Amino acid sequence: xxxxxxxxxxxxxxxxxxxxxxxxxxxxxxxxxxxxxxxxxxxxxxxxxxxxxxxxxxxxxxxxxxxxxxxxxxxxxxxxxxxxxxxxxxxxxxxxxxxxxxxxxxxxxxxxxxxxxxxxxxxxxxxxxxxxxxxxxxxxxxxxxxxxxxxxxxxxxxxxxxxxxxxxxxxxxxxxxxxxxxxxxxxxxxxxxxxxxxxxxxxxxxxxxxxxxxxxxxxxxxxxxxxxxxxxxxxxxxxxxxxxxxxxxxxxxxxxxxxxxxxxxxxxxxxxxxxxxxxxxxxxxxxxxxxxxxxxxxxxxxxxxxxxxxxxxxxxxxxxxxxxxxxxxxxx
Amino acid sequence: xxxxxxxxxxxxxxxxxxxxxxxxxxxxxxxxxxxxxxxxxxxxxxxxxxxxxxxxxxxxxxxxxxxxxxxxxxxxxxxxxxxxxxxxxxxxxxxxxxxxxxxxxxxxxxxxxxxxxxxxxxxxxxxxxxxxxxxxxxxxxxxxxxxxxxxxxxxxxxxxxxxxxxxxxxxxxxxxxxxxxxxxxxxxxxxxxxxxxxxxxxxxxxxxxxxxxxxxxxxxxxxxxxxxxxxxxxxxxxxxxxxxxxxxxxxx
Numbered sequence: 402x403x404x405x406x407x408x409x410x411x412x413x414x415x416x417x418x419x420x421x422x423x424x425x426x427x428x429x430x431x432x433x434x435x436x437x438x439x440x441x442x443x444x445x446x447x448x449x450x451x452x453x454x455x456x457x458x459x460x461x462x463x464x465x466x467x468x469x470x471x472x473x474x475x476x477x478x479x480x481x482x483x484x485x486x487x488x489x490x491x492x493x494x495x496x497x498x499x500x501x502x503x504x505x506x507x508x509x510x511x512x513x514x515x516x517x518x519x520x521x522x523x524x525x526x527x528x529x530x531x532x533x534x535x536x537x538x539x540x541x542x543x544x545x546x547x548x549x550x551x552x553x554x555x556x557x558x559x560x561x562x563x564x565x566x567x568x569x570x571x572x573x574x575x576x577x578x579x580x581x582x583x584x585x586x587x588x589x590x591x592x593x594x595x596x597x598x599x600x601x602x603x604x605x606x607x608x609x610x611x612x613x614x615x616x617x618x619x620x621x622x623x624x625x626x627x628x629x630x631x632x633x634x635x636x637x638x639x640x641x642x643x644x645x646x647x648x649x650x651x652x653x654x655x656x657x658x659x660x661x662x663x664x665x666x667x668x669x670x671x672x673x674x675x676x677x678x679x680x681x682x683x684x685x686x687x688x689x690x691x692x693x694x695x696x697x698x699x700x701x702x703x704x705x706x707x708x709x710x711x712x713x714x715x716x717x718x719x720x721x722x723x724x725x726x727x728x729x730x731x732x733x
Numbered sequence: 734x735x736x737x738x739x740x741x742x743x744x745x746x747x748x749x750x751x752x753x754x755x756x757x758x759x760x761x762x763x764x765x766x767x768x769x770x771x772x773x774x775x776x777x778x779x780x781x782x783x784x785x786x787x788x789x790x791x792x793x794x795x796x797x798x799x800x801x802x803x804x805x806x807x808x809x810x811x812x813x814x815x816x817x818x819x820x821x822x823x824x825x826x827x828x829x830x831x832x833x834x835x836x837x838x839x840x841x842x843x844x845x846x847x848x849x850x851x852x853x854x855x856x857x858x859x860x861x862x863x864x865x866x867x868x869x870x871x872x873x874x875x876x877x878x879x880x881x882x883x884x885x886x887x888x889x890x891x892x893x894x895x896x897x898x899x900x901x902x903x904x905x906x907x908x909x910x911x912x913x914x915x916x917x918x919x920x921x922x923x924x925x926x927x928x929x930x931x932x933x934x935x936x937x938x939x940x941x942x943x944x945x946x947x948x949x950x951x952x953x954x955x956x957x958x959x960x961x962x963x964x965x966x967x968x969x970x971x972x973x974x975x976x977x978x979x980x981x982x983x984x985x
Contacts, residue, residue, distance in 0.1 A: 619788050
């Protein structure tokens, strides 16, 4: 019952070279990369120190925690969700780690407790979103508040020093073959993220849920479980990031990570992940993190007022959202 | 000897708020039987089929599969019984590729089940599309850029991938051209020969007379007519759909 071969063997499809196809399919990722290069070049010329080895190293160490969380956030946003609580989880992780270590808890127990706390908050976020159909903006806004409150409660608002040399400190300050450990960890997580989003069933369902959740459910996939898992990923990633920052600074504080969620979400959106869900790119998110990091770092080196930096960041986010909505609403 | 049904639904009831969509519907399907399910808009056809595919859970009702009582309480349960559905809204994920849509939820995996076996995925998708004579240039294309006909073809191909025993087609020809409609009718006749039971919902009444063995008419959530195709004429079928079945022609 084969139909005639030439029914619509698509004269409508324009033949194009592999290169052109690659460019078209990766347009948003390539353009953010282009902007990143241009901005870096600008700061390189405008300031003497931006491209120095020490500044670049410093910059990549600083953005490593953002990369870790942005990778996880890409999964959340690709399902059509959002997680506003990552900044607070980061602070809780940092406060909890320092407090536990100060109370004499063993390293491994403290480490596991911190990660488990992040996963647990993520589970609550995901459960409320998936099983009670509460908009993720609201449910994670609630977490943003109560988790920050928890962190403050634990530390009483003071920072707690982490003393001594141990492997947890090493996670923030150590180097392997000259490469800072946070950077190695971020790179590793990024690679896992790319593979998971593009080449696993989980990644497929994440993208599918963002495109049409009911369709995925009708194929027999437990979509609620998939959604919960994405929030657990972002919660766990935020806890890991908080741990790394605390280890790097040698102290835990309930006051770090203010507006961290905005940095991460801005990066993911800048990178080309659709705010409507259904299309996500890990590589784009990493470029997005890098771009925001470069802008902050470059402007600081230019001795621009921190207020101006914040204004700039806000405008960059606004622009990114405008472009994002324009691109993805056309496709729908 | 008890008659052997492929699938049987008994006393299916479903309400949404104060609307009783299904008010105790029975449905039997023999192996290799093609049943036309018709009725005016809101008669409950799609809801009944969503119940059979596990997408909607009925308030009451029983299912028997090959004579055995079963529960269809999730889409997975229906798939496990080899009940496959082409939904009216097609149920495709726009941003996923043709192949990913066809195998959504049942992707071939490798590396201890960790990774999707892309090669097998695309090869199998291509094989099934070719078998059905569906012309799509690449299985890697996202379905969002495709024509209504191509999207419908992908949805049909998906239902055929895992050798259904019961095939539910809810308006499968709505977006199709003349040639593709014939392809679908031919497909129905082909699977029927293999013993697959088919439920066809369509507004194209002439199609029913080409492929159906029996027609069941729903009206406001109840079955008001259920006869072999020979006992219907186009006129009596229309009367039935309007809600006033005559006693049929040649009813013994």
